[in-house]
Amino acid sequence: MIETHHLSKIYSRGLYALRNLTLTIDKAEFVFLTGPSGAGKSTFLRLLLLQERPSEGEIFVNGQNLATLNRREIQEYRRGIGFVFQDFKLIPSRTVLENISFVPEVLGVPAAQQRRRAFQVLKWVGLQHRMNAYPLDLSGGEQQRIAIARALVNDPVLVIADEPTGNLDPDLSLEIMNLFREINAGGTTVLVATHDRELIRLVGRRTITLDQGKIAELG
Amino acid sequence: MRAIEYSFREGASSLWRSRGSSAFAVLAIALALVVLGALLAVTWNAEQLLARWESAAECSVFLRDDATSEQRGAVEAFIDQSGAAVEHEYVSKADALARFKREFAELAALTAGFDDNPFPASIEVRLQPTADRDGRAEALLKGLAAMPGVADTRYDREWLSRVGGGLQTMRSAGFALAILMAVAAAVTVATVVRLGLQGRREELEIMELVGAPMAFIRGPFVAEGFLQGGIGAILAISALGLGFLLVRAWWGPDLAVFLGGGSVRFLPVRLCAYLIVGGMAVGSAGGLIAARHAR
Numbered sequence: 460m461i462e463t464h465h466l467s468k469i470y471s472r473g474l475y476a477l478r479n480l481t482l483t484i485d486k487a488e489f490v491f492l493t494g495p496s497g498a499g500k501s502t503f504l505r506l507l508l509l510q511e512r513p514s515e516g517e518i519f520v521n522g523q524n525l526a527t528l529n530r531r532e533i534q535e536y537r538r539g540i541g542f543v544f545q546d547f548k549l550i551p552s553r554t555v556l557e558n559i560s561f562v563p564e565v566l567g568v569p570a571a572q573q574r575r576r577a578f579q580v581l582k583w584v585g586l587q588h589r590m591n592a593y594p595l596d597l598s599g600g601e602q603q604r605i606a607i608a609r610a611l612v613n614d615p616v617l618v619i620a621d622e623p624t625g626n627l628d629p630d631l632s633l634e635i636m637n638l639f640r641e642i643n644a645g646g647t648t649v650l651v652a653t654h655d656r657e658l659i660r661l662v663g664r665r666t667i668t669l670d671q672g673k674i675a676e677l678g
Numbered sequence: 679m680r681a682i683e684y685s686f687r688e689g690a691s692s693l694w695r696s697r698g699s700s701a702f703a704v705l706a707i708a709l710a711l712v713v714l715g716a717l718l719a720v721t722w723n724a725e726q727l728l729a730r731w732e733s734a735a736e737c738s739v740f741l742r743d744d745a746t747s748e749q750r751g752a753v754e755a756f757i758d759q760s761g762a763a764v765e766h767e768y769v770s771k772a773d774a775l776a777r778f779k780r781e782f783a784e785l786a787a788l789t790a791g792f793d794d795n796p797f798p799a800s801i802e803v804r805l806q807p808t809a810d811r812d813g814r815a816e817a818l819l820k821g822l823a824a825m826p827g828v829a830d831t832r833y834d835r836e837w838l839s840r841v842g843g844g845l846q847t848m849r850s851a852g853f854a855l856a857i858l859m860a861v862a863a864a865v866t867v868a869t870v871v872r873l874g875l876q877g878r879r880e881e882l883e884i885m886e887l888v889g890a891p892m893a894f895i896r897g898p899f900v901a902e903g904f905l906q907g908g909i910g911a912i913l914a915i916s917a918l919g920l921g922f923l924l925v926r927a928w929w930g931p932d933l934a935v936f937l938g939g940g941s942v943r944f945l946p947v948r949l950c951a952y953l954i955v956g957g958m959a960v961g962s963a964g965g966l967i968a969a970r971h972a973r
Binding site for chain 2: 508510530533534535536537538542548550561562564565566567569613
């Protein structure tokens with residue numbers, strides 16, 4: 460599913476955010492990416508989302524070399540990925556249902572289909588009763604579940620989460636992780652970046668540890 | 679099609695959300711179009727008047743006092759055969775004097791002191807509307823000037839050309855001003871739309887990450903500019919219409935005298951449509967400039 464070969468990201472003044480990363484994540488696998496702050500976890504996810512380009516090496520997703528994609532191909536590639544961030548990134552001026560249906564809407568899906576699919580995933584995360592609420596009226600845990608629902612609305616093959624429990628207490632964190640486990644059980648590849656060692660221990664999945672941009676441990 | 683529908687829905691809602699700042703952009707476009715529209719109205723009316731004057735062009739052929747009736751007959755025959763005249767009328771010396779006394783009544787007393795009638799006999803020729811453009815009028819006058827019995831000819835075309843030239847200069851200067859104002863209006867639209875764009879950074883980031891097509895990302899900003907331009911243009915035409923009604927109410931009779939019985943008219947529908955399309959184009963250009971920052 461994801462393969463990198465000698466992948467490096469160098470910022471200005473020769474500073475390596477990632478150095479010589481070679482790893483493989485299989486299809487339908489659930490993998491944690493961990494390490495201390497500044498280890499390069501977010502940079503790796505940004506490269507996967509094509510928000511940045513590698514400085515050296517290659518990165519393949521589903522056999523596609525991300526470095527060779529043009530603008531249209533990048534759009535197509537991103538449609539197969541769901542993303543979840545620590546700060547939720549919900550649109551405050553839209554209702555819960557609109558925040559989710561917004562994704563199929565901007566991909567040109569017909570209106571009735573948008574709402575039906577949005578409601579399905581909202582029901583799946585157990586928040587269908589809050590469909591007309593606004594994000595700021597919800598708790599942190601609820602907001603993250605909405606963000607997960609939004610990530611799933613497009614039936615992605617890969618879900619990427621960057622510190623999805625960073626703003627949540629341990630109980631809610633576990634609840635969110637259980638959602639990711641369920642997503643993975645359906646055959647979707649899940650990659651979660653977190654520095655929460657306890658959570659990783661509780662969930663018990665393969666873990667890749669980064670330190671100063673290099674692989675410290677390939678679980 | 680969905681991208682267009684989405685763009686207009688989002689553009690309209692953004693326009694409503696930022697209605698305070700959008701009002702500046704709408705006013706800037708309206709102002710530019712009022713200047714352009716007023717200029718078009720003036721030049722269009724002036725062109726209509728010039729065309730009327732051109733179609734009523736006349737020339738005069740003054741005869742020598744000793745011109746014989748055969749010479750006069752030859753002159754009239756030459757005019758008839760030229761194909762440049764619609765009609766002609768002979769004005770005798772006595773008729774010319776009587777006309778002077780009638781048209782300049784306050785100076786009529788002067789004529790009492792004349793030993794002899796100083797006004798020459800003449801033939802007044804009404805020319806075909808196209809005679810000036812195709813050179814027939816000039817050929818006719820050249821021929822008449824060389825004929826025996828003809829003292830002089832007069833054809834006052836120069837002032838019409840001067841008015842036409844002045845009109846052209848005014849139009850060029852006005853267009854330059856309108857273009858300048860349109861650029862300023864587009865920049866204002868771009869600034870206002872870009873302000874709205876800053877407030878929607880997160881939304882745009884999500885759109886990019888889910889792989890939304892560029893038409894969905896940039897479309898709403900172009901649509902917002904388009905709508906601002908359209909509203910500005912409609913405001914401008916309304917303001918011009920109101921101005922036109924006021925001018926006609928206050929100075930209508932005076933203008934009718936100046937125009938020789940004609941009346942000023944508002945811009946034709948075709949030009950109004952051009953103004954609206956122009957406003958929308960300026961607005962869209964501004965929106966497009968702003969949308970380039972939404973990558």
